[in-house]
Amino acid sequence: MTRIYTLVNQKGGVGKTTTAINLAAFLAKMGQRVLVVDLDPQANATACLGVDKRAMQGSTYDALLNSEIPAVSVLYNDRLQLSLLPSSPALAGAEVELVDETEREFRLRNALKTLPETYDYILIDCPPSLGLLTVNGLVAARDGVIVPVQCEYLALEGLGQLTQTIQRVRSSLFPHLRVRGVVLTMFDPRTNLSNDVVQEVNNHFPGQVFKNVVPRSIRLAEAPSYGLPISAYAPSSVGAQAYEAIAKELLKGDGVKTT
């Protein structure tokens, strides 16, 4: 059984990509078969996983246009035991190109049904917007959305808009869309502000916030420049410990037993 989660928050720089790739890397390390789908034209997840662009023979763009994912499009990283459907610059044009197409909001969901391999987890990394790409991500999020929220001033600002979009998708496209959880990121234990945000977000999303919080960590910010997730770059850092704990929380909540 494949679990499909989409990382979403239209606010930029809150830790969507960092959470997607590091969660994916730890799930893979724990023996899960994992696919990361890079649904962002910025292609940060693709870059963070150190993809050799010459190896790319297809991308999320092709998946959306053709509602199909041929085997050659999926890149497998041996070291990380992790698969990636990469993004490409062409994805920036997809929203416009799909506007008059039928079932335009269902393109990614339908494409994922054609994957040649079976995965335990598929994590979809969205761009910082609520446009058609993100709507495709929401419609494909069979098991829910994961919302990273940065522990900063006005953290909750914009979440109302996100909640409205989720409601709209529920009422018109995908009634079973749910919030799987909120991940608090860039927590700084030295500031009252960070602690206040944790409290505030827990009040706003009771029972839906992952207990483990991701601290602000230089190692987490450095890892992408080496094309590595934190599990490979600095496995004993506090950031790695946090994402490992969140991966375990996710597995436990999903009722998945690991050895």
Ligand SMILES: Nc1ncnc2c1ncn2[C@@H]1O[C@H](COP(=O)(O)OP(=O)(O)OP(=O)(O)O)[C@@H](O)[C@H]1O
């Ligand atoms: N816990 C953390 N500690 C320190 N730096 C972090 C942490 N999480 C993310 N960052 C850094 O913050 C920046 C934004 O993170 P990230 O790219 O994951 O956010 P995003 O929500 O995907 O952004 P975008 O909206 O542009 O896609 C990146 O430079 C990343 O390395």
Ligand SMILES: [Mg+2]
């Ligand atoms: Mg991102």
